[in-house]
Amino acid sequence: MPDAESNAATPYERIGGDVAVRALVERFYDLMEMEPSYARLRAVHAPSLASAREKLYLFLSGWLGGPQLYVARYGHPRLRARHLPFAIGSTERDQWLACMHRALVDTGVPDDLAAQLMPAFFQTADWMRNVEG
Numbered sequence: 001m002p003d004a005e006s007n008a009a010t011p012y013e014r015i016g017g018d019v020a021v022r023a024l025v026e027r028f029y030d031l032m033e034m035e036p037s038y039a040r041l042r043a044v045h046a047p048s049l050a051s052a053r054e055k056l057y058l059f060l061s062g063w064l065g066g067p068q069l070y071v072a073r074y075g076h077p078r079l080r081a082r083h084l085p086f087a088i089g090s091t092e093r094d095q096w097l098a099c100m101h102r103a104l105v106d107t108g109v110p111d112d113l114a115a116q117l118m119p120a121f122f123q124t125a126d127w128m129r130n131v132e133g
């Protein structure tokens with residue numbers, strides 16, 4: 001019998017690897033562009049989402065347990081410091097989380113994996129808050 005612990009797939013593997021992480025991030029920013037309910041979140045971003053798309057993809061690869069692409073290119077993410085130029089309150093946090101949840105659903109991530117990832121996304125998004133409201 002294989003040992004369940006050592007054979008446990010990472011979220012990166014379970015989600016479907018590089019192609020699936022890329023698809024998730026593309027869907028996330030496509031939704032941010034087109035859904036009025038994410039307007040406050042969109043407004044925090046620059047007119048072009050190109051660099052955000054690239055960097056979130058690189059970051060999530062490592063964050064999900066796959067290759068540390070972001071760290072290899074840019075070093076330690078220092079996520080909270082890098083988000084300080086943007087006013088992020090609970091509205092922006094909640095829109096980020098809602099947008100990500102929809103992207104997970106839309107790209108076919110299994111429900112149990114999405115349910116496992118959402119609290120971890122919450123922790124990270126909540127830690128990025130830097131204004132009241």
Ligand code: HEM
Pocket residue numbers: 041044045046048049051052055056059074077079082083086088092093096121124125126128129
């Ligand atoms: C809480 C709400 C959030 C808001 C409003 C927000 C907004 C932004 C904005 C405006 C940028 C700059 C994009 C650009 O380069 O043009 C950015 C960068 C980034 N965000 Fe967020 N973000 C949020 C949460 C998160 C979370 C939860 C993660 C990770 C799970 C994340 C990961 C990143 C990464 C990796 C970058 C690139 C950092 C860099 O190298 O400059 N963000 N974010």
